[in-house]
Amino acid sequence: MFLFLSYILYRYSGKILLRWYRAEKVASLENISKKAEISPPDMYLFDHPLPLIFTVGTGGRYAVALSSEAMDMFDKSELEILFAREIGHIKNGDVPLNTIVALFAGSFAAVSTLALWGAPFMGFGQNYDSAPRFIRFFSMGLVAPPAALVAQLLVACSREHV
Template identity: 55%
Template sequence: MPGSSKNKVKIFFLFALPSLVVVAISWFLGGNNGLIGSLIAVFLLSLIFYFLGARVLLRWYHSKKVQSTEYDEIRSILRNLADMAGVNEPDLYVFDSDLPLLFTVGTRKKNVSISSSAIEVFDSEELEVLLAREIGHIKNDAVSLNTIVALFAGIISAFSTLALWGALLGGFGQDYDPAPKLIRLIAMGIAAPPAALLVQLGTPREAESLADNVAMDMTKNPNALGAALSKVESFVDDLENVRLNPGHSHLFSVNPLKVRDIFNVHLSMFNTHLDLDTRKQNILSYSS
């Protein structure tokens, strides 16, 4: 599988580096007892983050697992694509969002989550090719790394949201007023660089192209993929009030973050996607 070994090494370092810092500080402050206690703590926390990270992200978006009697067409498409790719069929989830988005998370069992808007906006061919992209991430063994990166980067990025709510609760007005927006900008100025660095280093630049290629191999439908990606970008451009955690941007098929004013200029640091025109050209050239 492309990049499988590299992704496992990246996951190891994502856990190892902060753990070493915590262990070193604990040993410096508490001696051998602090060292042993911190080793046990970081080991247990690493297990929790690794095995429960996908569940945290699914709950982050209030994703609900699809039952056997729901969304028969989508489940059938997903099952057929998984069989075609030779991977285990992922569980299907649905979440509410005005943006037509899909994402896949999981370290053991993989889970594909699709927004209510995506179900309404895309026709069956577009849904198939977008689901094929998610299967592509599974086949390319990219999902575990994407999940851990999204969990860590999302937690760091959430610092700005906490700062905003702190400003609002402190009596600074509404979230569109200058004072809380400025506080959020300052908070993101602190949180964005490490979170964005994590996303950029943890997400291979070619990951989306590899998923596009798998979708082309399975569906032979470049026009549907290009049209679906264009629809997603159009919704991102038009909907100004939809907020997504920037640490999760790499999970989606198109960059869902837009820099609309100076107060969200930090969003540009999180983009791991090629521009859409380049991707569509690559899709057409790959399928020809």
Template identity: 40%
Template structure:
């Protein structure tokens, strides 16, 4: 993954500075790449303020995670919870260490069976081998995309107004215009989208395959009606349901980060599976 952007940089250094410069830059690039790869899961855990779930509080999650992980022959992700008004769930990790992050809204909104179906969906992503690359992309693309938020805060702190005032929003919009292309390119080039296959596998592992379709539909509808935004678009490919909206001109860049099928397509696909395999 890191070799693709590193190769032209190393060649340029070799051309401009000779073999020593090229070799030095290659070594530095490899070291930085390994560091980012290893650190990215922990950084994202801190990014969301995630905390490890208590076995006493979430009694059914640990044994269910252990069962599904054993069935799929993958390392069991460690369950974490983070505060969010949006019912989103995602998995990060690498090197056989994975972390399942569940928002407080998901725990409050979904019943036990629906939550199990979402957990199953996340563990199937681990089995498909997509989590490691997607975690690194989320850190890099999310860091680039967050520069627009930095621009918004700088505008607010320098007297341009409050968050919803025209001037700060325009500055943030222009900043997002500059950072969205490289961030979105990272997402589209390097992420591994296994949504359809993961949906199929997860539904097949459930005693009632319709539960996953119901959970996805409820989650998508809730986000559409009640969640106003606040998501880093560089992380959208991680989530079980896409939370990005394009309601106003200020949201137009969010469409560049869409990597998953529409929620209605996913639900229809799962319902068709049920009809074929009643």
């Protein structure tokens, strides 16, 4: 069951994320992708108060999403640099790797939530009982450092410089 859910999340995480942000397809990044010799990713625009840009997708179908705040903040040449950086991530294979890393780190972090929901079955969880919160904090304290270490080891800083 876990492997099936992991596959679904890996395969469709890009579409889920674009729907979450209500991103609208506006263009295709053909000029920059020709120079990188990859198929052009689609460009999506979404409303957000922070300047965000990210790449999603798997299996050769990628999309670059840009927030409206980033579109307003940067001029044309700066946006081209940002798009080139994202296309570099696509060419280097960073997007599927980052998806897998996020999946593993999220799985580690889910242990604390499972401990919280499992607390009533272990005899904890009455209204006056602070044990479920303690169990969650304790399990998160045990799980978060290894999850962060896995994420840090799998995604090296050298991959960030294209």
